[in-house]
Amino acid sequence: MRKSKLSWYKQSRLIELFVAGSTARTAASLVGVNKTTASYYFHRLRLLIYENCQEPGLFEGEIEVDESYFGGTRKGKRGRGAGSKVPVFGLLKRNGKVYACIIPNAKADTLIPIIREKVVPDSIVYTDSFKSYNALDVSEFTHYRINHSKTFVNDKNHINGIENFWNQAKRHLRKFNGVPKEHFHLYLKECEWRFNHSDPKQQLLQLKQWVKQDLC
Numbered sequence: 001m002r003k004s005k006l007s008w009y010k011q012s013r014l015i016e017l018f019v020a021g022s023t024a025r026t027a028a029s030l031v032g033v034n035k036t037t038a039s040y041y042f043h044r045l046r047l048l049i050y051e052n053c054q055e056p057g058l059f060e061g062e063i064e065v066d067e068s069y070f071g072g073t074r075k076g077k078r079g080r081g082a083g084s085k086v087p088v089f090g091l092l093k094r095n096g097k098v099y100a101c102i103i104p105n106a107k108a109d110t111l112i113p114i115i116r117e118k119v120v121p122d123s124i125v126y127t128d129s130f131k132s133y134n135a136l137d138v139s140e141f142t143h144y145r146i147n148h149s150k151t152f153v154n155d156k157n158h159i160n161g162i163e164n165f166w167n168q169a170k171r172h173l174r175k176f177n178g179v180p181k182e183h184f185h186l187y188l189k190e191c192e193w194r195f196n197h198s199d200p201k202q203q204l205l206q207l208k209q210w211v212k213q214d215l216c
Contacts, residue, residue: 004041006033006037006041010031010032011041011211012208013027013030014027014031014038014041014042014045015045015204015207015208015211016204017031018042018045018207019203019204019207020200021172021175023175023176024038024039024042025038043186045207046183046186046187046189046190047186048207048211048214049186049189049193049207049210050185050190052210053189053192055099056093056096056097056099058119059091059093059096059099059119059120059123060093060119060120061093061094061096061123061124062093062094062123062124062126062156063092063093063094063119063123063124063125063126064091064092064125064126064127064158064159064161064162065089065090065091065092065111065115065125065126065127065133065159066089066127066128066159066162066163067089067090067103067106067111067130068087068088068090068166068170069085069086069087069088070085070086070088070169070173070179070184070188071084071086086102086181086184087102087103087104087105087106088100088101088102088103088188089103089106089110089111089114090162090165090166091115091119091162092161092165097195097196098162098165098192098195098196099118099192100165100169100191101114101188102184102185102188106130106132108131108132108134108135110132112132112135112139115136115141116140119141121140121141122140122141122142123141123142124141124142124143124144125141125142125143125144126144126145126146126157126159127143127144127145127146127159128145128147128148129145129146129147129148133145144156145157146159165191168191168195169188169191172191173187173191
């Protein structure tokens with residue numbers, strides 16, 4: 001932002017359209033800048049989100065965990081083990097915040113350490129029936145699992161919250177017709193930020209504050 005030649009008015013309009021979920025192409029047309037300028041500005045906004053968002057800290061209470069796969073639509077295997085997809089792991093405190101991170105794979109040796117690092121012992125952890133979560137049965141957590149082949153909700157036993165986050169994130173990213181893998185971590189952090197700060201007015205205020213700080 002320090003080297004931006006755009007007027008503050010145009011920057012403010014681009015920030016507003018970013019918060020609204022517009023694509024760079026649409027924003028460029030509405031603000032009157034070229035698409036490359038809008039794309040670069042949106043990229044800088046995502047960098048600011050990535051650099052300024054603090055991790056939500058330790059999770060305690062009732063926590064939903066799940067893994068998902070992001071990537072363009074293609075023929076072949078879907079879901080766990082799908083080729084060319086980006087595996088992502090997420091934790092959500094019920095009625096609270098979400099944390100998501102890119103993972104190399106969905107093996108127990110990858111997922112369990114993240115849970116132990118992020119979740120306070122004696123918390124209640126909800127998962128699906130994926131075998132990588134078996135170790136939670138003999139862990140320091142109270143573990144409940146939902147078998148999606150039979151039901152998706154059994155009283156308080158479900159992972160609807162984290163699945164709602166996946167749906168929101170994929171719906172937002174779908175409009176971009178593909179996200180470069182080298183920048184996917186920025187888009188993922190943006191989705192996390194949008195979920196954790198769901199009020200558009202708050203998002204707008206926070207982004208403008210970060211941009212002004214970056215201009216100093």
